[in-house]
Amino acid sequence: MKKYKVIYERKNCIGAATCVAANDDRWRLLDDGKAELKDSVKKDAHFELIIEETELEKMMDAARSCPVNVIHIEDMETGKRLV
Ligand code: SF4
Incomplete structure (x- = not known):
């Protein structure tokens, strides 16, 4: 997963x-x-949470909806930032 x-x-x-x-x-x-x-979990100046693929779509919706772009999502396999 x-x-x-x-x-x-x-x-x-x-x-x-x-x-x-x-x-x-x-x-x-x-x-x-x-x-x-x-x-x-708080890490330095930001918070982090690891999620599985089943949650990705809803989390992407939340991240894309943020008007000030303070929510980011990274693919942990590739390191690529999706939002
Ligand atoms: S500004 Fe804050 S409350 Fe509003 S969408 Fe972004 S993270 Fe959520």
């Missing part, structure tokens, strides 16, 4: 919540007005 890394630059989130609308399994808004990527 292929794996993908979701990279979320939370400090630049503006709380538009389109990620939540696209994928509320993985995204929710917190009290500070910014989104949380559920189950992610």
